[in-house]
Amino acid sequence: MAKHSAALTSLCNCLRGLPPADVEWTSVIGLANETLTTPALIDFVDQFASVLPDDVCAYIRQVYHRNVLRNDRLAVQLEEAVIAMNGQGVTPILLKGAATLATAPDERRGIRLMSDLDIMVMPDEAERAVAALGAIGYQIHERSLPESQRWYVELNRSRDVGTIDLQRAAPGPGYFNRDPGQTLNHCVPTRLGPGSAYVPTPTYRALILIIHDQFQDFGYWLGDLDLRHLLELRDLSSPLGGIDWNELISHLSGELMKNAVETQLFALAELLGVEIPRSLRSRLIPRLQFMRQLMQARYPATRVPFLAMTVLDLRNYRREAAIGRTKTSARPRGLWSVPRASTLQLLLRATTAVRTGKV
Incomplete structure (x- = not known):
C-alpha cells in the first residue's frame, strides 16, 4: 500500500466529483483497485x-x-x-x-x-x-x-x-x-x-456498517480506513436515503461505541465532504483516531507504533463488555491492566497483514 499512499487525497477528490487536477492516474487506479x-x-x-x-x-x-x-x-x-x-x-x-x-x-x-x-x-x-x-x-x-x-x-x-x-x-x-x-x-x-x-432502515444500516468495520473487522483498533464502506455511508446519508442523526446518537451506548462511530463519521466528513452535525465530529479521541488513520495510510511503517493508541480505549471496551455481561453499572476491577499477550499478538498480525479493501 505504501506506493499508493500519496494517492489517497486524489482518489477521495475523484470520488467526491471534484474536477481533476494533477492526478497521477497509475497510483489512483492502483489505490482504487486495492x-x-x-x-x-x-x-x-x-x-x-x-x-x-x-x-x-x-x-x-x-x-x-x-x-x-x-x-x-x-x-x-x-x-x-x-x-x-x-x-x-x-x-x-x-x-x-x-x-x-x-x-x-x-x-x-x-x-x-x-x-x-x-x-x-x-x-x-x-x-x-x-x-x-x-x-x-x-x-x-x-x-x-x-x-x-x-x-x-x-x-x-x-x-x-x-x-x-x-x-x-x-x-x-x-x-x-x-x-x-x-x-x-x-x-x-x-x-x-x-x-x-x-x-x-438507513440509519440502522449505517450503524451496522460502522460497527462491522470498527469492531468485527478490527478497524478501530488497527486504524484502518474502508473507503468502499465510507461511500456506502455517504449514499445512505443522501436525501434519497437519509440518516436520522438524532436516532443514530440514541443507539450509542458507552464511550467506546461513541468514539468508534464518531471516528467513522469524522472520516466521512473529511474525506468525502458529507455534512455531519458538528456535535458528532468535535471530540478529541475521534479526531486523534482520524489523524492516525491518515498517518498510517501515508506512512505504513507507523502502523505498528500506533497500535499503542488501542490502550486509550481498551479500558472502555473491558468496562462496557463486563457491564454487558453482568447487567450492572458497577465498575469491575482490573480495567487498567495492559492487553493480554494473545490480544497483542492478534492485533500485531492483523496490522502487518495485507487486508483486502483496507487502507
Missing part, C-alpha cells in the same frame, strides 16, 4: 470524460460494466435464497451488500463491489434456513465452532459468483447485540420478486 472502489469512479468518468485520459475512462467503464453483470447475478442469487428460506417459514434480514442489492435502483446496482451476501435470521430459524439453502444446492464451506460466542455459517455453490454468510446477530461484539430482535425492530419489509425479506 480499496475496491474502482466501480464507484464511474460517476466521475461520466462527468469529466472529455478531460480524462482515454485509457483511464475505458478501464473504469470496463470494470464498472463487469461489476454490473456480477451484481445482477448476485441479485438473482439473493432472490432465490430468500424464496427458499420463505418456503421454510423464514423471513431473513438482509445486511450490508445484500441490503444494497435489495434497495438500490437498477441503474446504481454496479456501483458497489461485493464478495458475499450477508443474511441474518432469528436464532430459532437458523437451522431451518441452513436446510432451505441446502435444498437448493448450497454446501457448508465453514461454520462457527459449537463453543463460539458468535454463530455463523458460510455457504456456497459452484455456479454462483458469491457466498452466503448466514448469521444470527448483527455484526459487532456480543454485548452490542444481545437481543437479535433489536435489529428486527429497526427493519422494514421488502420484496424480492415473489420473496419477502426485511431490510434495516
Whole structure:
C-alpha cells in the first residue's frame, strides 16, 4: 500500500466529483483497485470524460460494466435464497451488500463491489434456513465452532459468483447485540420478486456498517480506513436515503461505541465532504483516531507504533463488555491492566497483514 499512499487525497477528490487536477492516474487506479472502489469512479468518468485520459475512462467503464453483470447475478442469487428460506417459514434480514442489492435502483446496482451476501435470521430459524439453502444446492464451506460466542455459517455453490454468510446477530461484539430482535425492530419489509425479506432502515444500516468495520473487522483498533464502506455511508446519508442523526446518537451506548462511530463519521466528513452535525465530529479521541488513520495510510511503517493508541480505549471496551455481561453499572476491577499477550499478538498480525479493501 505504501506506493499508493500519496494517492489517497486524489482518489477521495475523484470520488467526491471534484474536477481533476494533477492526478497521477497509475497510483489512483492502483489505490482504487486495492480499496475496491474502482466501480464507484464511474460517476466521475461520466462527468469529466472529455478531460480524462482515454485509457483511464475505458478501464473504469470496463470494470464498472463487469461489476454490473456480477451484481445482477448476485441479485438473482439473493432472490432465490430468500424464496427458499420463505418456503421454510423464514423471513431473513438482509445486511450490508445484500441490503444494497435489495434497495438500490437498477441503474446504481454496479456501483458497489461485493464478495458475499450477508443474511441474518432469528436464532430459532437458523437451522431451518441452513436446510432451505441446502435444498437448493448450497454446501457448508465453514461454520462457527459449537463453543463460539458468535454463530455463523458460510455457504456456497459452484455456479454462483458469491457466498452466503448466514448469521444470527448483527455484526459487532456480543454485548452490542444481545437481543437479535433489536435489529428486527429497526427493519422494514421488502420484496424480492415473489420473496419477502426485511431490510434495516438507513440509519440502522449505517450503524451496522460502522460497527462491522470498527469492531468485527478490527478497524478501530488497527486504524484502518474502508473507503468502499465510507461511500456506502455517504449514499445512505443522501436525501434519497437519509440518516436520522438524532436516532443514530440514541443507539450509542458507552464511550467506546461513541468514539468508534464518531471516528467513522469524522472520516466521512473529511474525506468525502458529507455534512455531519458538528456535535458528532468535535471530540478529541475521534479526531486523534482520524489523524492516525491518515498517518498510517501515508506512512505504513507507523502502523505498528500506533497500535499503542488501542490502550486509550481498551479500558472502555473491558468496562462496557463486563457491564454487558453482568447487567450492572458497577465498575469491575482490573480495567487498567495492559492487553493480554494473545490480544497483542492478534492485533500485531492483523496490522502487518495485507487486508483486502483496507487502507
